[in-house]
Amino acid sequence: MMNHRPPQALLFDLDDTLWPIGPVIAAAELGWHAWLAERAPVVTDKYTVEQLRALRMALLERQPDMVADLYKLRRAALEAVFLETGADSTHIDGAMAHFHTLRNAVTMFDDVLPVLEELRTMLRLGVITNGNADLEVIGLHHHFEVALASHSFGRAKPAPEIFLAACTALGVAPEHAIYVGDDLRLDVQGAQAVGMRAVWINRSGSSAHLEAGIVPDAICASFDELLVWVKAQMRHNEDQEPKGH
Template sequence: MKPKAILFDLDDTLWPIAPVIAEAELTLHAWLAAHAPKVAAQWSVAALRAHRAELAAARPELLVDLAALRRASLQAAFAQAGEDAAHVEGAMAHFFAARNAVTPYDDVLPGLLKLRQHVQLGTISNGNADLEVIGLAHHFEVSLAAARFGALKPHPGIFRAACEALGVAPADAVYVGDDLALDVAGAQAAGLRAVWMNRHGGALPDGAAVPDAVCATLDELLAWLEQQLAE
């Protein structure tokens, strides 16, 4: 069937995220040194990261909302350091300003403009990127985050909810993402077609979900879409 909508993952699909998070955590620690020095003195960047991982393991329900996980971890760090918890929200705001300072891949902006001429566009993400702050929100008719929906990819419900919001059947939608388990297998289980955004040329691992197409850029995605529309 000819696609009527394309839905995107965000982190590592439209922009690289690891260096952004690393820089955001460094700038957060510098902010803590200035505004909550007891926390900064007791907790290094690595220690805060490790504590957050331990908290996620102990309370996996927090993984659906990464902001809530980070906030809870900071609250615990503030309490242990004997620091004023009133600064937690300031720390969160500082972190998110840096977390949203992403740089889209070069093909993203022109690719979205071209794709919008053919199909509806939307996003589904397990993360907490703010498309309004990033400046990409106007490209998408629907943007659904796991924290708002209440379940993480690969839960089929989040894919189907995004399709419903766009007014298309899952069979008429395509999901594009970098993760073979969360994005490709998850979308296919929900009845969508799935494109693996393989920006680094990796080989398909044995036993992994087989995508309906593999693209390295949005230009390649556009070429695949035009082929689908022509059939």
């Protein structure tokens, strides 16, 4: 379905769209476990990194609404383990603060910052994320007028409410907004369901969209390709405007 309405806003996913998140979380989990080993060894003597992760996943299965706030999930699982092992609960706040620091030690894809700098001169920019990245800590907050996270909003992508709320916060109609993300279901389907255009960032060259039967409005292997596509959308709309007599 073609959408030739002029774009006014561009909204982004964060994890695996602006930076790779797998290596960050893997390193954060190891660093977190080492921090706990120094202060609550009864926890780490009983539970490995993998076993703590399995406990969180089991808790999430029992309380699926926690998907909207993964810090809350992590803390709840940790509190249960501290109680079970008799560890000193005064370390829970410190453990969560330490994980927050490690989780935000991200390294952006090389093409992201230059393109964001250019895009912010062209369109209003925003963020919709299911993750817990802290844009101020990372140093990116000044690029975005609106940053909506599931843990504060209370609903996670692909819920239509979070996409619509972000558009409302930016003061643009969904059909005038474009969403950019790496996840076909959460990002592409979620955005298109409310009338937004959706760009799939597919750095690996995957054909998963064909198997899933999902049709992004554009597929970009890099932010450089995204910039070219956005400029083409804006030029197309300029070309379609009626000329004065």
